[in-house]
Amino acid sequence: MTDPAAELxxxxxxxxxxxxxxxxDRLEWLRARYDAGLAWxxxxxxxxxxxxxxxxxxxxDRMLREAGAPDNNxxxxxxxxxxxxxxxxxxxxxxxxxxxxxxxxxGEEIWxxxxxxxxxxxxxxxxxxxxxRDGDDWVVTGQKVWTSGAHNARLAILVARTDTRVPxxxxxxxxxxxxxxxxxxxxxxxxxxxxxEFNEVFLTEVRIPDSQRLGAEGEGWRVATATLNNERVAIGxxxxxxxxxxxGVVARTxxxxxxxxxxxxxxxxxxxxxxxxxxxxxxxxxxxxxxSGQPGPEGAAMKLSFARINQQLSGLxxxxxxxxxxxxxxxxxxxxxxxxxxxxxxxxxxxxxxxxSIEGGTSEILRNIVSxxxxxxxxxxxxxxxxxxxxxxx
Numbered sequence: 001m002t003d004p005a006a007e008l009x010x011x012x013x014x015x016x017x018x019x020x021x022x023x024x025d026r027l028e029w030l031r032a033r034y035d036a037g038l039a040w041x042x043x044x045x046x047x048x049x050x051x052x053x054x055x056x057x058x059x060x061d062r063m064l065r066e067a068g069a070p071d072n073n074x075x076x077x078x079x080x081x082x083x084x085x086x087x088x089x090x091x092x093x094x095x096x097x098x099x100x101x102x103x104x105x106x107g108e109e110i111w112x113x114x115x116x117x118x119x120x121x122x123x124x125x126x127x128x129x130x131x132x133r134d135g136d137d138w139v140v141t142g143q144k145v146w147t148s149g150a151h152n153a154r155l156a157i158l159v160a161r162t163d164t165r166v167p168x169x170x171x172x173x174x175x176x177x178x179x180x181x182x183x184x185x186x187x188x189x190x191x192x193x194x195x196x197e198f199n200e201v202f203l204t205e206v207r208i209p210d211s212q213r214l215g216a217e218g219e220g221w222r223v224a225t226a227t228l229n230n231e232r233v234a235i236g237x238x239x240x241x242x243x244x245x246x247x248g249v250v251a252r253t254x255x256x257x258x259x260x261x262x263x264x265x266x267x268x269x270x271x272x273x274x275x276x277x278x279x280x281x282x283x284x285x286x287x288x289x290x291x292s293g294q295p296g297p298e299g300a301a302m303k304l305s306f307a308r309i310n311q312q313l314s315g316l317x318x319x320x321x322x323x324x325x326x327x328x329x330x331x332x333x334x335x336x337x338x339x340x341x342x343x344x345x346x347x348x349x350x351x352x353x354x355x356x357s358i359e360g361g362t363s364e365i366l367r368n369i370v371s372x373x374x375x376x377x378x379x380x381x382x383x384x385x386x387x388x389x390x391x392x393x394x
Contacts, residue, residue, distance in 0.1 A: 172220030
């Protein structure tokens with residue numbers, strides 16, 4: 001019986017022999033890695049993968065990293081890699097997969113997410129942005145908000161309303177929008193941290209070809225739900241080593257600064273260390289489950305846990321540092337390429353963590369998802385469930 005892991009290691013070794021990272025152009029090397037099926041091994045052959053278990057990916061990444069291979073700047077394209085790519089793979093046409101997946105993985109095209117709106121954040125199904133069919137195009141007009149990285153993005157995943165005569169969940173369609181097209185206006189939203197990594201996006205008669213519709217007309221809610229499940233897994237279920245992330249930062253401060261220690265802080269840190277380790281191990285189990293199927297609502301529980309622990313740890317760090325924790329290094333308004341959560345001081349981490357319970361689905365909505373879809377509790381009564389969207393009070 002063949003050993004898939006051994007065969008994969010041999011494949012990586014042969015690839016490195018043919019594509020020396022030290023002498024190959026970075027972009028050409030990344031494209032070659034995708035074509036060799038070593039980008040994301042769980043994807044199908046021809047789509048950057050080899051149809052192998054996701055559990056084999058870390059070994060590929062390790063071998064390439066130790067060989068000095070370039071990365072694809074994944075931190076700057078989290079929405080593309082974690083949300084757009086699996087959705088395109090699941091619902092896209094062969095032409096769409098050919099067009100979008102390769103430049104997405106190599107980082108040639110950065111993606112953002114045009115879902116939330118001023119009047120439809122937690123209630124995503126209530127989006128009012130309209131898409132009207134005009135020949136082979138759709139004409140889209142509306143406003144989106146809280147769009148991470150829109151100022152750097154070339155493309156976007158977009159949900160718009162295409163039928164007002166049916167209930168809100170059934171009148172949505174999912175599109176792939178070119179952010180460089182006429183009518184797309186990206187404006188910064190300055191945050192409590194001083195940065196503007198979020199944006200609001202105004203769409204004024206933006207023309208999107210029907211060839212960039214993802215899934216069937218009116219099936220946008222089903223496609224968007226798959227995207228959101230992938231988003232929550234990407235945020236809360238990522239692979240992590242012990243004491244990775246905020247728990248590592250706070251634990252290191254505790255060990256290096258004994259003069260800051262108190263009995264109360266020790267008790268709280270110990271409890272959060274245990275919470276972090278439980279969340280890490282739960283994430284490991286979730287990823288094992290994902291290897292044999294699609295992400296389900298369990299990702300909501302992981303994301304919910306991540307937000308709570310991150311906020312409590314960042315608050316504990318500020319409190320532990322006392323006066324030093326109140327200093328804030330830089331309030332300059334910048335529009336970053338990516339969120340550098342650990343490259344700043346404790347004050348920045350404390351303020352930025354406040355967004356963890358909003359982005360990727362508010363904690364309040366995620367509790368509803370966990371209670372109804374995981375625990376099987378009676379659903380909340382929804383009076384607008386069967387009412388045509390045009391007849392809803394707005």
